[in-house]
Amino acid sequence: MAVHRKPRQRSLSGHTARTAATLALAGAATATGFEGTGHAEPQLTPAQVKAKVDQLYQEAEVATEKYDGTKEKADATQRRLKALQDETARKQEKLNSARDALGSIAAAQYRDGGIDPAWQLALSSDPDQYLEDAALAERAGDRQAGAVTRVRRQLREIEQLRGAAHVELTSLRSRQAELKRQKTAINGKLGEARQLLDRLSPQQRAAVTSSDGSGRASRSAPDARAPLSQGSVAAPDSRAAAAVSYAYAKLGSPYVWGATGPDSFDCSGLAQAAYRSAGVSIPRTTYAQINAGRRVSRSELQPGDLVFFYSGISHVGIYIGNGQMIHAPNPSAPVRIAPIDEMPFAGATRVV
Template identity: 40%
Template sequence: MGSHRRPKPPSRSRLAVLAATAGTVSLLPTQSQAAPKPSVDEVRQQIEELYHDAEAPTEEYNATLEKKRKLQKEAKGAQERVARQQHEINELRDQMGPMAAAQYREGGLDPSVQLFLSSEPDTYLDKAGALDRMTARQVAMLSTLESKQRELSQTRAEAMKKLDEAEKARKRASGKKQEVLGKLRTAQKLLNSLTAEQRAQLEAKEAEADRAAGTSDSAASYNGPASGRARTAIEFAYAQLGKPYEWGSTGPDSYDCSGLTGAAWRAAGVSLPRTVQEQYSAGRKVSRSDLQPGDIIYWYNSSQHNGIYIGNGKAIHAPRTGKNIEITPLEYMPFYAATRP
């Protein structure tokens, strides 16, 4: 059996040790104490990482949104074909109307006409061999009808498939949009955590970094050697200097990176795909040593960020949320590749 004796009280010396230990512990930080706030430099680094991390889902959003628009356009075309095909079928039915009426006046409907007017005319030709009173004209008209009804059914199925795919693309784009917005909200929350003095320090550090990198260079007009369409594209990009970056935007008041490159070359009469990855895939690859003004520069990888080379080791680009279109040295970010539209 277990013992029910009271525990022996602690000795005076043991109480003294416990008291001393408690005093020591009270001097240590506890979990309830607030963690020290990050410094301005730490906040700046975290914000830069968030904006950088938002670029990839931004491009995925752009690609998905573009796919949705394409699918919607294809679905609309299919629906228009449905309407035309239905009209042709209705015209055939109208042509068969007088034929059916004549048969009725002569003592009853021709079996072929009865089949035609039935709810399942597609089965007509399977049974047509047993009909010996059918005219060649009826055979031709009913064969045409069967073919058109088959086409109509296929076109309707195509339209429904395109609409379903477009809706799935819309949902995927919505998910990517929320991912981007989540990163931007986190960045804004970090900014809001700073005092007015800290925000001023942050702005001063960013301005200093821009000056050191040469991104503050914003000449009003292009005076380089480019000619033809390349010059037109560069001049368009120069005209956008100072306009804000906005993710998912293709102008005219704001742009994201691929939105700017696409709009610039579109102004020169060249149609580029919407996203960084698509523009990279569509262009002719050129080495860094062969760069010419107007070439499209890709930083980091083939799908994240791009801009337009203007010569002298510099490019014009739409950088990120919170900044404006600017001119930057190529080495300001890790150079990946270049293409020529």
């Protein structure tokens, strides 16, 4: 009978022991993080946070302008689809009435039995009256044929309307999907910026989100309109003056991407709302607004001109004179007055 011996465990020694010890230490370091320092992200200075947050806000604003443009197209598509559906319903109602009329004619013919006209003439007790009735019937037949033709035409029109509505519906669904993607991108950028700002102290955060990064409070109170009321810089006409006045009245309003007022705005939404208050319609997005009037140089700027920033034309403000503008900066700051040289200048447009 065979004897089964328990295998003898080999002791760790030499190189094997050193390797095991190294692995154990590495495991412990991973598990404990050396008291949290193993995977710690590098601590950013307030200046580095400001640079990163500014970049994220600018990227979010590019995405916001794309969202605004897509939303505008989606809304237009929705209106066209609704008009097509309403027109289809109206034509369907007319078609149903025409079909009912044809059904009544067909039922009357069935009741008459469809007797051959020659026999009807031979059997008539009043041939002259029959001939007169036959002429009326022939004209009625012509009207019936016309009614059939109209029904067929209405059917074709309804099918064309339904085809057009299907195209618009497909386009709308595509734009709605694009809106969802753009919204996700915007929220991602803004969320990342919030996380960075949350790492700072209140004083540091105030400095980072101030207009010039110095920590000085930006001018966002209604009394900031004083320079304009003193007449130091006059708007070129009443509509530009009305747009500037509207912008002053909205100082302190929160920035909300996609908003066009009256209580919150994004940058192009503020510009559009200001000119809408003056009775002037301008496009929704910055890259369309820059072409909404006559281009002017920086040295020619007058109050009411729209000033644009960044190479992608992703930000806009309303010029108020003396190198200043009113704009909706980003989610960390309300509508406020700021110098136009705080961002890369891309051009200006005089709307009226």
